[in-house]
Amino acid sequence: MSQTPSPAVDQISADGKFRWDGAQWVPIPKGRLEPTPWTRPMQLTVASWFAAQTLFTIVLGSRYLDRVLTAVLFGALAVVWVAAAVAANRGSLRLFRIARYWFALTALSAFVHLRYLTMNPLPAPGWELIGSEVMSIWGLGLFVWLTIGARRYGPWAMREPRGLS
Numbered sequence: 001m002s003q004t005p006s007p008a009v010d011q012i013s014a015d016g017k018f019r020w021d022g023a024q025w026v027p028i029p030k031g032r033l034e035p036t037p038w039t040r041p042m043q044l045t046v047a048s049w050f051a052a053q054t055l056f057t058i059v060l061g062s063r064y065l066d067r068v069l070t071a072v073l074f075g076a077l078a079v080v081w082v083a084a085a086v087a088a089n090r091g092s093l094r095l096f097r098i099a100r101y102w103f104a105l106t107a108l109s110a111f112v113h114l115r116y117l118t119m120n121p122l123p124a125p126g127w128e129l130i131g132s133e134v135m136s137i138w139g140l141g142l143f144v145w146l147t148i149g150a151r152r153y154g155p156w157a158m159r160e161p162r163g164l165s
Helices: 039-062 068-090 093-117 126-152
Strands: 018-020 025-027
Touching: 039 126, 093 126
Parallel strands: none
Antiparallel strands: 018 025
């Protein structure tokens, strides 16, 4: 006698509307996305960029600590960047759009920093301009990666659950 094998736990139905929980088929909530191999590395890289930018901002802001307003501004900016990094790691779809536009603007600033690096005399210390340029180029790479991931899979390179083949 042959028995019909039971589906594996977390298996998606052929129509993509149900997931097997081990005992029964449970409806998959609308709008639910599942991660792809790109999702976690993308989120971690975005969070790393925000963390590096925060450190760079704190170091840059330390030059101006004699000005209270500037110190408060840089401190607030650091808090915003850290909060954005945490939200990015949680996979916020709204933050995905904001991050993508943020990196588009960051990418544009790469050209401004290149212009500053060609000036004589330099308008700011060389390490500051080079650091800004590195962060901008990294931001350009993230913008391209986020855009490719969104086109290929969806926000944060996540996709709708797929049915059985």
